[in-house]
Amino acid sequence: MRLKRALVTGATGFIGSRLCRKLQETGWIVQCVVRDKSRDGGSVVGIPGVAFWHDGTTAGMARLVADARPDVVFHLASLYLAMHRQGDVETLCRSNILLGTQLLDAMTAHRVPYFINTGTGFQHYRNADYNPLNLYAATKQAFQDMVTYYVEAHALRAVTLKLCDSYGPQDPRPKIWKSLQETSGPLAMSPGRQKIDLVHVDDITDAYLVAAKRLMDGKVRGHEIFALSSGNFVTLRQLVALYAEVTGKKLSVIWGGRPYRKREIMTPWRKGRRLPGWRPRIGLKQGFRAMNDSDKREISSP
Numbered sequence: 001m002r003l004k005r006a007l008v009t010g011a012t013g014f015i016g017s018r019l020c021r022k023l024q025e026t027g028w029i030v031q032c033v034v035r036d037k038s039r040d041g042g043s044v045v046g047i048p049g050v051a052f053w054h055d056g057t058t059a060g061m062a063r064l065v066a067d068a069r070p071d072v073v074f075h076l077a078s079l080y081l082a083m084h085r086q087g088d089v090e091t092l093c094r095s096n097i098l099l100g101t102q103l104l105d106a107m108t109a110h111r112v113p114y115f116i117n118t119g120t121g122f123q124h125y126r127n128a129d130y131n132p133l134n135l136y137a138a139t140k141q142a143f144q145d146m147v148t149y150y151v152e153a154h155a156l157r158a159v160t161l162k163l164c165d166s167y168g169p170q171d172p173r174p175k176i177w178k179s180l181q182e183t184s185g186p187l188a189m190s191p192g193r194q195k196i197d198l199v200h201v202d203d204i205t206d207a208y209l210v211a212a213k214r215l216m217d218g219k220v221r222g223h224e225i226f227a228l229s230s231g232n233f234v235t236l237r238q239l240v241a242l243y244a245e246v247t248g249k250k251l252s253v254i255w256g257g258r259p260y261r262k263r264e265i266m267t268p269w270r271k272g273r274r275l276p277g278w279r280p281r282i283g284l285k286q287g288f289r290a291m292n293d294s295d296k297r298e299i300s301s302p
Contacts, residue, residue, distance in 0.1 A: 007068045009033045009103065010076030011047050014171050019074060019205045020048035024095025026209065031068045065106035072114040072212045073107060075100055083293065100247035101146050108154040114210060114215040116131045121160035121227065125271035133263055151223040159211040160225045161275065164268055167202030169294035177243050179252055192237040197268035199230050200282040210278045215296050226271020230280050237288045246288040
């Protein structure tokens with residue numbers, strides 16, 4: 001039986017790298033789109049699969065897709081900025097709209113039929129059908145519309161998975177529990193009443209495989225959009241208490257020591273459609289324990 005071929009963007013990221021490993025473990029041939037600028041950096045070292053260097057051009061992406069010959073494209077590459085400055089506009093649009101559009105155009109040119117896109121719950125501030133939290137969320141919506149165009153105009157089938165907050169071991173991203181872990185004195189926080197929707201990275205990567213199977217089994221007609229939610233929201237206060245319980249660390253938190261952020265999400269998006277055949281398996285306490293154990297092993301290793 002011919003092995004399935006995956007092309008993954010965002011393979012150097014936290015979720016993308018875990019997805020690549022899971023794809024390899026389940027028998028896929030993994031190929032990764034890597035920006036040409038990464039040749040001079042260390043972020044490419046150790047990525048799972050074969051790296052295809054993208055020079056930033058539309059023609060270059062077409063050549064890349066022709067060489068990779070994927071069955072399914074997994075698009076996770078993005079630039080996240082909670083707040084942008086004037087100088088960030090071009091970079092956000094280039095990373096979150098142009099790159100993916102180049103990829104879609106190359107797929108249609110070379111008859112690659114299946115595409116999995118990554119969206120965000122931040123497209124739904126205040127639980128609206130569409131209200132972007134920030135410019136990042138607006139670019140994700142703009143690209144989602146690009147996907148719909150290529151689906152309607154060409155023989156493309158697509159699934160968009162909208163992610164909430166994610167977590168897991170060896171996460172290099174700045175997260176609240178890192179601040180809790182590293183602080184030795186009182187930590188000023190907001191009043192802490194905002195609710196958070198956290199899904200473990202292993203559950204998220206499972207969802208990408210479920211979506212790929214759904215596409216390859218012919219169950220997708222057009223562009224389907226799903227939300228990856230834990231279904232169990234916790235307040236920031238509850239999250240901090242759970243972290244203290246799991247780690248055994250005594251925490252000194254000054255609740256209300258800083259104001260809520262502008263456009264703070266007080267309740268996560270809850271109107272999304274759940275991906276058929278998927279549900280999160282790892283509860284928050286279980287996930288925090290595994291993350292804490294992993295951190296301890298990392299600290300104790302030579």
